[in-house]
Amino acid sequence: MTGLVRRLFRESTLIPVVSVLIGLILGAVIMLAGSYNPFLAYGALFARAFGDMYNLGETIRQITPYIFTGLSVAFAFRAGLFNIGAEGQFIMGAVAAAGVGVLLELPWYLHVPLALVASALAGGLWGSVVGYLKAARGVHEVITTIMLNWIALHAANYLVRTFLLEKGLARSRYIHESAWLSSAHLSGLFDHARIHYGILIALALSALFYFVLWKTRQGFEFRAVGFNPDASEYAGINVRAAFVKAMFISGLFAGVGGACEVMGVFHYQTVSSAFPGYGLMGIAVALIGRNSAVGVVLGAVLIGVLTYGASGMKFGAGVPEELIHVVIALVIFFVAASGIVEMLTRRFKNRNRTVHEHGGASGGR
Amino acid sequence: MQSGIAVEMKGITKRFPGIVANDNIHLQVRKGEIHALLGENGAGKTTLMNILFGLYQPDEGEIRIHGRSVGITDPEKAIALGIGMIHQHFMLVEPYTVLQNIILGAEPRRGVMIDYRKALARVGELSGRYGLQVDPHRTIREISVGMQQRVEILKTLYRGADILIFDEPTAVLTPQEIRELMGIMRRLRDEGKTIILITHKLKEIMAIGDRVTIIRRGKVADTLPVRGTSPEELAAKMVGRNVSFVIEKKEARPGETILELKDVTACDDRGVQVLKGLSLEVRKGEILGIAGVEGNGQRELIEVITGLRRTVSGEIRLRGRPVQNESPRRIAEAKVGCIPEDRQKQGLVLDFCVGENLVLKTYYAPPFCKRGLLRYDRIFGHAARLIGEYDIRTPDGKTPARALSGGNQQKVIVAREVACDPDLLIATQPTRGLDVGAIEFIHRKLIEQRDNGKAVLLYSLELDEILNLSDRIAVMYEGRIVGMLDPRKTDEQEIGLLMSGGRAAGGHGNGGPMTGGEGAGGHAEESGVRA
Numbered sequence: 001m002t003g004l005v006r007r008l009f010r011e012s013t014l015i016p017v018v019s020v021l022i023g024l025i026l027g028a029v030i031m032l033a034g035s036y037n038p039f040l041a042y043g044a045l046f047a048r049a050f051g052d053m054y055n056l057g058e059t060i061r062q063i064t065p066y067i068f069t070g071l072s073v074a075f076a077f078r079a080g081l082f083n084i085g086a087e088g089q090f091i092m093g094a095v096a097a098a099g100v101g102v103l104l105e106l107p108w109y110l111h112v113p114l115a116l117v118a119s120a121l122a123g124g125l126w127g128s129v130v131g132y133l134k135a136a137r138g139v140h141e142v143i144t145t146i147m148l149n150w151i152a153l154h155a156a157n158y159l160v161r162t163f164l165l166e167k168g169l170a171r172s173r174y175i176h177e178s179a180w181l182s183s184a185h186l187s188g189l190f191d192h193a194r195i196h197y198g199i200l201i202a203l204a205l206s207a208l209f210y211f212v213l214w215k216t217r218q219g220f221e222f223r224a225v226g227f228n229p230d231a232s233e234y235a236g237i238n239v240r241a242a243f244v245k246a247m248f249i250s251g252l253f254a255g256v257g258g259a260c261e262v263m264g265v266f267h268y269q270t271v272s273s274a275f276p277g278y279g280l281m282g283i284a285v286a287l288i289g290r291n292s293a294v295g296v297v298l299g300a301v302l303i304g305v306l307t308y309g310a311s312g313m314k315f316g317a318g319v320p321e322e323l324i325h326v327v328i329a330l331v332i333f334f335v336a337a338s339g340i341v342e343m344l345t346r347r348f349k350n351r352n353r354t355v356h357e358h359g360g361a362s363g364g365r
Numbered sequence: 366m367q368s369g370i371a372v373e374m375k376g377i378t379k380r381f382p383g384i385v386a387n388d389n390i391h392l393q394v395r396k397g398e399i400h401a402l403l404g405e406n407g408a409g410k411t412t413l414m415n416i417l418f419g420l421y422q423p424d425e426g427e428i429r430i431h432g433r434s435v436g437i438t439d440p441e442k443a444i445a446l447g448i449g450m451i452h453q454h455f456m457l458v459e460p461y462t463v464l465q466n467i468i469l470g471a472e473p474r475r476g477v478m479i480d481y482r483k484a485l486a487r488v489g490e491l492s493g494r495y496g497l498q499v500d501p502h503r504t505i506r507e508i509s510v511g512m513q514q515r516v517e518i519l520k521t522l523y524r525g526a527d528i529l530i531f532d533e534p535t536a537v538l539t540p541q542e543i544r545e546l547m548g549i550m551r552r553l554r555d556e557g558k559t560i561i562l563i564t565h566k567l568k569e570i571m572a573i574g575d576r577v578t579i580i581r582r583g584k585v586a587d588t589l590p591v592r593g594t595s596p597e598e599l600a601a602k603m604v605g606r607n608v609s610f611v612i613e614k615k616e617a618r619p620g621e622t623i624l625e626l627k628d629v630t631a632c633d634d635r636g637v638q639v640l641k642g643l644s645l646e647v648r649k650g651e652i653l654g655i656a657g658v659e660g661n662g663q664r665e666l667i668e669v670i671t672g673l674r675r676t677v678s679g680e681i682r683l684r685g686r687p688v689q690n691e692s693p694r695r696i697a698e699a700k701v702g703c704i705p706e707d708r709q710k711q712g713l714v715l716d717f718c719v720g721e722n723l724v725l726k727t728y729y730a731p732p733f734c735k736r737g738l739l740r741y742d743r744i745f746g747h748a749a750r751l752i753g754e755y756d757i758r759t760p761d762g763k764t765p766a767r768a769l770s771g772g773n774q775q776k777v778i779v780a781r782e783v784a785c786d787p788d789l790l791i792a793t794q795p796t797r798g799l800d801v802g803a804i805e806f807i808h809r810k811l812i813e814q815r816d817n818g819k820a821v822l823l824y825s826l827e828l829d830e831i832l833n834l835s836d837r838i839a840v841m842y843e844g845r846i847v848g849m850l851d852p853r854k855t856d857e858q859e860i861g862l863l864m865s866g867g868r869a870a871g872g873h874g875n876g877g878p879m880t881g882g883e884g885a886g887g888h889a890e891e892s893g894v895r896a
Contacts, residue, residue: 215738215739216737216738216739217728217729217734217737217738217739218737219739220721220728220739221729223714223717224714224717224725227714227715227716227717228710228713228714228715228716230710230711231705231710231711231712231713231714231725232714233673233693234671234673234693234703234705234711234712235693235697235725235726236692236693236694236697236726237694238692238694
């Protein structure tokens with residue numbers, strides 16, 4: 001019990017939590033300035049997100065892709081890489097799943113795994129291109145991932161148009177039902193919301209994220225390289241290989257995320273001129289979640305709830321939906337500028353310490 | 366001036382999160398004296414001087430300059446008060462000339478133009494008065510480290526400093542340059558300047574200091590005149606206990622050759638050749654010391670041996686087997702251990718816990734890993750054993766390495782490298798920045814390894830360390846070994862001469878089985894002519 005309490009108040013947990021609170025409070029201040037009622041607004045937001053089974057199911061649907069892209073960004077970050085390219089890897093995974101779903105006809109127990117594996121490979125390879133360019137040519141991953149995002153967007157459009165197009169529409173044909181991740185049964189439980197089994201895959205991959213990084217030899221290498229590539233090289237770790245492998249796994253997470261959207265929500269892939277935005281939001285999720293498995297899931301829940309609940313805020317309290325983006329931006333700002341939050345929490349803690357002077361404060365520096 | 370006190374710091378306290386760097390410190394520096402500030406690394410002497418120079422603000426206390434209470438809010442204010450600081454790492458613009466560097470930020474002007482003629486006259490006058498010979502028209506890149514330091518001193522004098530703070534000024538100099546620097550400092554003092562010398566080297570204080578203030582753990586331990594004290598007394602006050610200076614070691618019994626380098630050449634990161642046909646041997650049961658001024662290829666030599674840098678030509682053999690250009694892991698597996706130069710950057714993953722750092726080189730194989738999975742019970746068992754054996758001061762193996770003191774961090778590295786039971790142990794600057802106690806420990810470990818029949822290659826910039834520990838000394842200059850000396854038959858003078866490219870006066874000492882020693886000596890002569 002005390003262990004749990006201590007965990008909760010550890011700085012690494014405290015900062016995101018405090019940041020979220022500050023973000024919500026400042027959001028309320030802005031609402032007040034616009035003469036809206038913040039209590040009404042937040043009430044409506046949470047009512048929309050959790051109010052009934054349908055909305056709960058839709059909220060979970062909204063959360064699911066954020067977990068995937070959050071894991072993707074967080075994994076790369078653990079290996080010292082800033083993956084801005086989850087967006088592109090997400091798209092490549094989606095198009096691979098769409099391809100397998102549309103073009104092949106298989107029993108579901110083969111079709112679903114095959115589509116997922118294809119998307120994992122597509123996303124992973126798309127990511128490892130970045131790792132390879134960094135390892136072999138020293139090109140910074142931020143540059144290559146941004147460029148590869150655009151390439152992915154247009155390559156996916158080309159593939160859909162050329163091989164999968166539904167005549168007369170700007171989207172692919174429907175994937176076969178054997179490749180669906182959604183089911184009438186699950187949907188029925190949530191009053192026909194578009195919730196799908198992707199959430200289970202997301203949670204399973206979160207567990208895998210933790211297992212790989214903290215229990216395996218390979219994860220040890222990733223973390224060592226992420227913290228200190230020089231010492232890793234000294235210790236005999238092949239840093240370049242680690243970059244490629246880490247980017248593969250990072251891309252894999254995002255790619256499966258893309259597949260789940262196609263196989264669970266839409267059942268087709270659109271020809272799109274803009275990014276879906278999940279990849280970029282993944283950066284925020286990883287940041288809020290401090291690159292840990294549990295943190296990413298919680299971060300995704302937060303972003304998912306705020307994004308989905310925002311429409312309720314509009315109907316319930318007349319507050320413009322866009323305001324929630326201000327709140328999200330504030331949360332991200334305070335997590336990123338953790339120094340400010342640290343200062344606040346430390347001041348608070350110090351005050352406590354002077355009260356409990358003889359409480360036996362251990363830990364030292 | 367009614368008082369003879371140039372600087373008075375009264376009750377200075379400076380706290381950093383979790384640590385009191387300066388705790389109610391009183392310091393009095395008389396006008397026209399060389400006042401040494403002695404203390405171990407982390408004792409708080411640099412913090413105190415940074416306060417005096419306006420880089421930090423004290424939490425409590427008062428500063429008086431020439432009897433007048435002042436608030437020093439930033440370095441500009443300090444300079445205006447006549448305080449100058451010569452930093453350990455020079456702050457010079459490399460492509461600029463000496464003259465440009467000296468006047469930078471305080472240029473005499475004529476209209477919008479810089480009045481170089483006036484600047485030159487002023488610099489010439491200063492360097493003449495204080496014996497600081499420099500060529501004002503050479504660029505910083507072209508001149509030696511000793512010269513660069515003179516430029517730093519001139520910079521402060523040019524700005525009208527009469528209180529000069531020297532922060533560990535001898536760390537980067539050859540013995541000859543140190544002697545010259547001491548001459549300069551004496552001259553400055555005789556011309557009425559006040560000097561504060563930050564150092565942890567007792568010899569320097571004995572040679573040049575007038576009075577010394579010893580700081581221990583953020584507090585003043587004592588202030589006393591240098592005349593009438595002894596290095597032993599100073600060391601005891603600095604550490605808080607008696608310290609033995611003598612390193613006890615038995616006669617070396619060298620055996621067969623473990624490491625052999627033959628005509629190795631290699632380039633640095635910029636592609637400039639820095640190893641120019643280097644040959645040397647290290648045998649079982651001996652410590653071979655590499656002496657040399659920083660930047661003569663020592664770092665590249667170590668990297669080439671450990672597989673971090675590719676050779677261009679030449680051969681490296683371990684127990685007769687060629688290993689040049691193999692991966693760092695293959696070389697480590699061939700029983701080579703290395704204590705790297707920069708413990709925080711190369712030696713440790715600071716955010717990993719002690720236990721993980723202790724297996725940083727062996728995590729991938731049994732008993733720490735099975736079928737790709739780490740066995741943390743074994744890893745922490747291993748950590749607990751080494752923590753006891755090496756007296757690493759840490760709550761447990763799960764504490765992050767970052768939380769340990771420098772000495773204990775170094776112990777983690779030494780424990781890891783020695784635990785692999787290497788045939789060749791490379792120690793690069795193994796005691797840099799450590800306190801006396803930790804230095805003693807590391808030295809004992811190195812000698813223990815030698816006595817256990819290991820080959821030890823020691824590279825250090827501390828000449829005393831090389832002289833005390835080594836069984837043979839290889840002097841490195843411009844990418845070659847220019848002399849192989851017997852520490853019992855040589856002295857700082859001879860080594861210093863070789864280090865700066867001159868030829869040894871007293872021959873090559875006991876050269877041992879060193880191949881190509883004569884040829885290398887010849888090269889040294891060439892370079893000597895060039896220099």
